[in-house]
Structures are given as C-alpha cells and as structure tokens.
Amino acid sequence: MKSRTKVVVIGGGIAGCSTLYHLTKEGWSDVVLIERDELTSGTTWHSAAQVTNFGMNQTMVGLKTHSIQLYKKLRDDPEYPVGYHHGDGGIRLANTPEQMQAYRHFASMAKGMGTTFEVIDAEECARRHPLISTDNLLGGLWDGEDGDIDPAQLCQALAFHARKAGAEVYRHTNVTALTQHKDDTWTVETDKGSIDADIVVNACGYRVNEVGGMMGVHHPVASMEHQYFVTEDIPAIAEAGHRMPLLRCPISDYYSRQEKNGLLVGFYEQDCKTWGMDGISPSFANDLCPDDLDRVMDVLEGAFERMPALAEVGIKRVVNGPITYTIDGAPLVGPIPGKRNAYCIIGLRAGVGEGGGHGWLLAQQIVHGEAQYDTWVIDPRRFTGHTNVELTALKAIEDYQNEFRFHFPHEHRPAGRNAKTTPLTPIMAAEGAEFTVVNGWERVDYIKPSPDFHPTLSFNFDEAFDVIGEEVRNVQENVGLCEVNGFNRFEITGADRHRFLDRMFCGAVTKKDGRVGLGYLLNHHGKIKGEATVANIPASDRGPARTWYGSAAASEYHDMDWLTAHLGADEDVQISSLTNDQTILVLAGPKARDVLSACARGDWSKAAFPWLSVREAFIGFSPVTVLGVSFSGELAYEIHVPNASLYAVYLALRAAGQPHGLTLFGTRAVDSMRMEKGFMHWKADLLTEFDPFETALDRFVKPEKGPFIGQEALQKRMAHGPTRKLVTLKIGSTTTPAHGGASLMQGDTVVGTITSGDWGYRVGLNLAYAFVMPDMAEIGRVMQLDLCGELVAAEVITPSPYDPDHARMRA
Numbered sequence: 124m125k126s127r128t129k130v131v132v133i134g135g136g137i138a139g140c141s142t143l144y145h146l147t148k149e150g151w152s153d154v155v156l157i158e159r160d161e162l163t164s165g166t167t168w169h170s171a172a173q174v175t176n177f178g179m180n181q182t183m184v185g186l187k188t189h190s191i192q193l194y195k196k197l198r199d200d201p202e203y204p205v206g207y208h209h210g211d212g213g214i215r216l217a218n219t220p221e222q223m224q225a226y227r228h229f230a231s232m233a234k235g236m237g238t239t240f241e242v243i244d245a246e247e248c249a250r251r252h253p254l255i256s257t258d259n260l261l262g263g264l265w266d267g268e269d270g271d272i273d274p275a276q277l278c279q280a281l282a283f284h285a286r287k288a289g290a291e292v293y294r295h296t297n298v299t300a301l302t303q304h305k306d307d308t309w310t311v312e313t314d315k316g317s318i319d320a321d322i323v324v325n326a327c328g329y330r331v332n333e334v335g336g337m338m339g340v341h342h343p344v345a346s347m348e349h350q351y352f353v354t355e356d357i358p359a360i361a362e363a364g365h366r367m368p369l370l371r372c373p374i375s376d377y378y379s380r381q382e383k384n385g386l387l388v389g390f391y392e393q394d395c396k397t398w399g400m401d402g403i404s405p406s407f408a409n410d411l412c413p414d415d416l417d418r419v420m421d422v423l424e425g426a427f428e429r430m431p432a433l434a435e436v437g438i439k440r441v442v443n444g445p446i447t448y449t450i451d452g453a454p455l456v457g458p459i460p461g462k463r464n465a466y467c468i469i470g471l472r473a474g475v476g477e478g479g480g481h482g483w484l485l486a487q488q489i490v491h492g493e494a495q496y497d498t499w500v501i502d503p504r505r506f507t508g509h510t511n512v513e514l515t516a517l518k519a520i521e522d523y524q525n526e527f528r529f530h531f532p533h534e535h536r537p538a539g540r541n542a543k544t545t546p547l548t549p550i551m552a553a554e555g556a557e558f559t560v561v562n563g564w565e566r567v568d569y570i571k572p573s574p575d576f577h578p579t580l581s582f583n584f585d586e587a588f589d590v591i592g593e594e595v596r597n598v599q600e601n602v603g604l605c606e607v608n609g610f611n612r613f614e615i616t617g618a619d620r621h622r623f624l625d626r627m628f629c630g631a632v633t634k635k636d637g638r639v640g641l642g643y644l645l646n647h648h649g650k651i652k653g654e655a656t657v658a659n660i661p662a663s664d665r666g667p668a669r670t671w672y673g674s675a676a677a678s679e680y681h682d683m684d685w686l687t688a689h690l691g692a693d694e695d696v697q698i699s700s701l702t703n704d705q706t707i708l709v710l711a712g713p714k715a716r717d718v719l720s721a722c723a724r725g726d727w728s729k730a731a732f733p734w735l736s737v738r739e740a741f742i743g744f745s746p747v748t749v750l751g752v753s754f755s756g757e758l759a760y761e762i763h764v765p766n767a768s769l770y771a772v773y774l775a776l777r778a779a780g781q782p783h784g785l786t787l788f789g790t791r792a793v794d795s796m797r798m799e800k801g802f803m804h805w806k807a808d809l810l811t812e813f814d815p816f817e818t819a820l821d822r823f824v825k826p827e828k829g830p831f832i833g834q835e836a837l838q839k840r841m842a843h844g845p846t847r848k849l850v851t852l853k854i855g856s857t858t859t860p861a862h863g864g865a866s867l868m869q870g871d872t873v874v875g876t877i878t879s880g881d882w883g884y885r886v887g888l889n890l891a892y893a894f895v896m897p898d899m900a901e902i903g904r905v906m907q908l909d910l911c912g913e914l915v916a917a918e919v920i921t922p923s924p925y926d927p928d929h930a931r932m933r934a
C-alpha cells in the first residue's frame with residue numbers, strides 16, 4: 124500500500140468508484156480507494172439499479188443525465204463492457220390533475236438540461252406498458268431514456284478505468300482511524316498500514332457514521348430496509364416483442380422493471396422499518412436482512428390491481444437490503460461541515476442510477492473548488508446542528524413512505540416538525556399561523572383566516588392568495604410585524620476585521636460605526652458565493668466594537684467554513700455565531716417609525732436614524748439591536764432580540780402597534796414583496812454558476828478595488844462578456860406562478876430558465892426572475908414560458924417595478 128497520496132476515497136460502492144473514476148478524469152491520478160470488503164459489497168450489489176433522468180430540480184436532472192451518458196459509454200467500451208438496458212423507457216403514473224400538472228412542470232424544467240420528458244394520458248400509458256390497467260389512472264410522465272444497469276459490472280468498470288489512469292484500489296482493507304494534522308492533511312490508518320493524504324472522502328454507504336465518528340462528525344443519514352422480489356417468467360413479456368418500460372407508481376407505492384422474462388417489483392410500504400440504528404455488525408457485507416413480505420401486503424394488493432399479471436405468477440427470490448436516506452431525501456455530496464480537506468458522497472438512496480453524476484460533481488468540487496452546476500441541493504452544509512439520529516430517522520421514514528410523491532409548492536410534511544422553535548412559536552400558532560420550515564426552524568408562512576383553512580396542493584396560486592394579499596396591503600398602508608427566526612448571524616471582532624471583510628467582498632464594505640451595508644462574496648472563479656449584510660456596532664456596555672455579518676438562514680455552516688478558511692494567520696479577527704441565540708422581528712410599513720418610537724426611547728426620526736443605520740436600544744425594558752434595512756421595500760426595521768427577551772419585545776411591539784393597525788405577516792408576503800423590489804434569494808437567484816454582472820449586481824462590484832477573492836477570475840470573465848443575464852419578467856398568467864427551473868422558449872430553443880416567481884400584489888403583476896441568453900435580456904423582449912405545459916408570454920421589464928427609486932424604504 125502507498126504511504127502517501129493526494130486523495131483517499133473510503134468505500135467501494137457506486138459512490139466511491141464513481142468519485143475515484145471522475146477524479147482521474149479531472150486529471151488527478153495519485154488517488155486511492157480503500158474498501159473493507161469487496162467492491163459493491165454494501166448496498167450497491169443488491170440495488171434494483173434503475174437509471175432515470177427524473178429529478179426534482181435541474182441539478183438532479185443534470186447529474187442523472189450525465190450518469191446515463193457515462194453508462195452508455197461504459198456499455199460500449201470493448202475493454203470492459205457493462206450490461207446496461209438503456210432506452211427501455213419509464214412511466215411515472217398519476218391519478219390526479221395536480222400530479223399531471225406537476226409532470227408538465229418537470230418536463231419544462233428538463234428542457235433546460237437538454238432532456239426530454241413526455242406527458243402522456245392513461246391510454247398511452249397502457250399502450251406503452253401493456254401489463255397495466257388504466258383504472259384510477261389519468262396518465263403519466265414518460266422518460267424515453269429510462270433503463271437499468273448491472274451494478275457490480277458498473278463499479279468494476281469504473282475501478283478498471285480509474286486504475287488505468289493511475290489510481291489504486293485496496294480491497295479487504297479496513298479503515299480503523301482518521302487523524303487530521305495542523306496543516307489539514309490526514310493520516311488514514313488501516314489494518315494493512317497507514318497512508319497520508321491531502322484529502323479524505325467518506326463514501327461509506329450505510330457505514331457512513333462509523334467513518335464520520337473517526338472524524339468527530341455525525342452525518343444525517345439513516346438506513347431503511349427495502350424489499351423487492353423477482354417473478355417467474357410472464358408470458359406477456361416474452362410475447363411483447365420489446366422490453367417492458369419501467370414503472371413507478373405513487374398511487375400504490377411500488378415500482379417494476381423487466382428482469383429477463385419476468386419482473387423485478389419493489390415496494391415502499393407504509394409499515395416500513397429503519398435499519399442499523401443501534402450499530403451494524405462488522406461481518407455484514409454482501410448480506411441481506413430477513414425477508415418480511417407480510418409488511419408489504421397492502422402495497423402488493425395495489426400492485427396486483429395495477430398489473431393483474433402479477434397475481435398469476437410465482438416469485439423466484441426476495442431481496443431485503445438496507446438503503447440510505449438523508450433528512451430531506453437528497454444526497455450529501457460535497458465538503459463536510461467544519462472540516463478542511465474532507466468531503467462526503469453519502470445518502471444516495473438511488474445510488475446506482477445517479478451515482479455517476481454525483482461522483483462527477485464531487486470530483487469537480489475537490490479539484491476545482493466548485494462544480495459546473497450549483498450543488499447546494501446536495502451540499503452537506505445545507506443542514507445544521509439539529510439533524511440528530513432520531514430526527515433523521517423520522518424524516519427517512521417519511522421520505523420512504525412518499526418515495527414517488529414529489530413535494531408540491533408550499534407543502535410542509537409533518538415528520539420532525541418543531542425541531543427549532545422560539546418563544547414565539549406557540550404564540551404565533553395561537554394567532555393562527557401556518558408554518559413553513561427553514562433549516563429546521565418553524566417560521567410563519569401566513570396567518571390563516573380560520574383553523575380549518577387548508578389550501579389545495581398544486582402548482583397554481585392557491586386559496587391563500589387573497590390572505591397573503593391582505594398581509595401585503597397592510598404592510599403597504601399601515602404596519603406589519605414578522606418573525607424571522609434562524610437568520611444567520613456572526614459577530615466579528617478584532618483590529619483587522621474591516622481589512623478581512625474588505626478582502627472577502629467584491630464591492631465596497633462600510634467601515635463606519637453605526638452603519639449597515641450589503642455585499643457579495645465571490646468564489647475563486649469570480650462567481651457568486653454568498654450575500655451578506657454587514658452592520659458595524661460601536662463599543663458599548665454590551666461589548667467591544669464589532670461587526671455583525673448576517674446571511675440566509677441555511678448558510679450558517681456554509682458561510683462559517685468559507686470565512687474561517689480565508690482568515691490570515693497574522694490577522695486579529697475572531698468570528699463567533701449568534702445564529703441560535705437571537706431572533707429578528709421585522710417591523711415594516713409607513714407607520715413603522717411611529718410604532719418603534721412608542722416603545723423605544725430615543726430619536727427615531729429620519730434625520731437621527733436614517734436608512735442603513737444600526738443602533739443598540741431598548742424596547743420596553745428589553746435590550747435589542749435595530750437595523751434600518753428593508754426586504755419589503757417599505758420603511759422597515761430589523762429588530763434583533765436575544766431569545767430570552769423575545770416574548771417581552773413582541774408584547775411591547777404589539778401593544779405599541781395596536782393604534783396604528785399593526786398585523787402579523789409571514790414569509791409568503793415577504794417573498795411577494797421582495798420580487799417587486801428586485802431583491803434576490805440566496806440559492807434561488809444567487810448561484811455559483813454566474814458572476815455578479817450576470818446576476819444584475821453591477822452596483823455592488825468594484826473590480827479595481829484592493830484585492831478580493833475572485834478578483835482576477837472576475838476580470839477575465841468581464842473581458843469575455845456574460846454567458847447569461849438575470850432579468851425580471853412579467854408573466855402572462857393570472858392563475859399560475861412561474862416555478863424555478865421552468866424553461867423560457869424562443870420557438871423550439873430554450874433561451875432561459877426561471878429562478879423564482881410570485882405574484883406582486885402592489886403592482887398587480889405575475890413576476891419572475893430568470894437567467895436568459897444575453898441577447899434576450901433587453902427591456903421589452905417577449906419570450907414564451909413553458910408554464911406547466913402551457914406556453915404563456917414572458918416579457919422582460921425594468922427591475923424593481925415597485926418604487927424603483929426606493930423612496931418608501933428611505934422615508
């Protein structure tokens with residue numbers, strides 16, 4: 124075994140083999156894979172190995188499409204061919220209009236990734252898959268490239284080609300310890316000796332937390348028992364003259380694909396079972412769990428109704444093996460939070476089908492720092508400290524039970540709720556709040572008009588439309604109060620803090636005490652990394668002079684890793700997190716100053732406390748920090764409150780606001796108002812795929828200022844011109860908002876992609892943001908939006924259609 128290498132990948136399933144292969148494709152040959160048993164001896168060997176293009180967002184579609192292209196290449200490689208049934212086709216069934224509408228959205232989204240889905244009716248489903256009944260069926264989504272692959276041959280082929288490129292694979296080698304050194308390199312100890320490495324990758328499948336524990340981290344991954352069986356031969360399959368398409372059925376929670384002249388049929392039963400919660404036997408390799416078909420009988424009955432031929436055929440064999448889930452069902456692929464030179468590729472519940480793409484994106488991150496797609500949807504840092512074993516298991520069960528049921532917009536499933544709350548959560552519930560979840564935090568979505576108010580789940584504007592409109596109207600005319608919990612907040616101190624922050628941001632960063640600024644951080648490729656508010660708080664009895672760095676609620680681990688990674692060894696800078704200690708109350712509307720003045724001492728006039736000011740104060744007797752900033756476009760204050768004082772501050776504001784018509788508003792009203800103002804969401808509109816000029820943030824960039832991260836790369840990008848431009852659109856529909864990922868068309872050509880959309884109540888427009896080709900970005904340009912299968916006009920309009928001069932929030 125080598126004593127030194129650049130990367131050690133731990134785990135020899137699809138995740139590890141794909142990562143090793145793609146590292147060599149990115150030009151790194153000094154890489155090693157270590158496997159405790161044989162390759163594919165974990166979950167991979169018993170995988171049903173379905174390979175589809177379908178994904179809930181464009182990143183997932185893109186990585187799955189890469190997997191298909193890679194697997195076709197490997198299939199046709201004469202040196203080491205792989206058994207791959209490509210192009211059998213696959214159908215996802217639907218029995219409600221809402222499901223069919225969603226499939227039309229997914230078809231629109233896939234166009235932007237060069238992938239074609241087809242929405243077909245029930246009769247066409249039966250024509251393409253002659254074994255199914257059309258009872259209780261409206262139609263389905265057809266993926267013509269769907270198929271299945273031999274998982275063992277696939278992994279062996281990936282390892283074969285990686286070895287040819289210089290990689291080494293050590294089988295029957297058990298990792299026993301991981302030690303990180305002061306220079307952030309690692310020593311990987313095994314039962315065959317030790318190996319030093321610059322970088323370590325955890326690709327350990329259901330043993331992920333055994334290796335995680337060696338690093339001192341816990342990953343939100345849990346395993347579920349999953350059963351499928353293989354039938355005897357079915358005459359209709361042999362007689363069909365073609366391979367049967369794959370079938371995925373959210374109506375009856377099962378899937379099927381052809382296996383020789385029979386079917387492989389798998390189940391996602393409601394009476395499901397976690398696995399390995401109390402540890403995994405060291406000898407569990409190439410192994411299975413005991414069969415338990417009684418547990419799937421209810422699902423099996425539904426499968427019989429959909430495919431009557433199943434009831435007339437015998438079963439050859441039953442497979443019951445563990446598969447891994449994360450807390451939201453999507454994999455964890457990328458940097459391990461809080462660690463340097465450590466990555467993971469874990470929680471791949473559909474590992475074989477999409478593992479080629481996951482390894483591809485991870486290898487790009489390891490070698491280049493970023494992947495060609497924004498990978499936040501699979502980033503391990505999208506979860507923070509609330510993701511313990513118990514919560515992960517609850518969410519894994521829920522995802523397993525809903526395997527083929529996609530999330531609708533504004534759908535909030537019940538498992539694992541109230542993971543993060545504030546003292547106001549029960550108060551808001553008593554006020555009638557409907558809650559959404561942001562990084563585990565319960566946050567008010569809107570205030571329900573009655574306890575039994577439950578809007579329909581669909582891709583249209585729902586029954587909460589007028590409720591949200593009324594919340595916006597009161598913010599515009601009077602004053603509203605909104606709790607923003609979980610907002611990321613770092614306190615930065617030290618003599619060099621301003622110099623440090625100036626290096627992190629691509630534009631001017633205010634250094635004045637008592638002032639607030641907004642800025643953008645770039646990665647080393649000159650593209651958007653983050654967005655943050657910077658507030659300079661003078662020294663007081665509450666602490667020394669300090670800077671507050673505020674960013675999106677989900678960015679806590681992401682931003683802390685980025686900032687600490689770029690601290691100079693000689694810089695006097697300290698960073699601590701206040702994220703879980705304080706909560707923001709937003710007071711917004713033309714009467715906001717009157718309310719604040721009624722409950723907080725001091726002069727809150729425009730002259731004494733202008734827009735973009737920060738001041739420590741008291742509301743009633745409770746200490747707060749007030750920022751004069753607005754995400755709504757109205758006069759507004761962010762009131763940062765220690766959680767111990769939150770209820771007292773809330774009561775004081777409610778009492779002071781009563782004479783001024785103060786009412787509560789929620790996240791959906793905020794989202795509507797920010798669209799009208801041209802304000803963007805991190806990881807919806809602010810993506811690592813585009814630079815700040817492409818993202819319409821020109822005013823926040825000073826390319827020639829003192830050195831900042833990404834400066835040289837940004838200047839090179841400027842010389843080449845933009846690849847896309849972010850624009851604001853007016854959508855020609857009054858019934859349906861534009862949804863992220865939907866395609867903008869010019870004839871048959873995709874010319875842009877929606878990032879976010881909502882109704883603008885104050886301007887009376889259906890609004891959207893989109894990245895479009897540069898020649899489509901001029902004001903007045905009209906394109907066609909594929910909106911859930913219907914082509915509607917999408918016109919480029921001037922950004923910030925509501926109060927474009929910002930006069931109202933400066934009032």
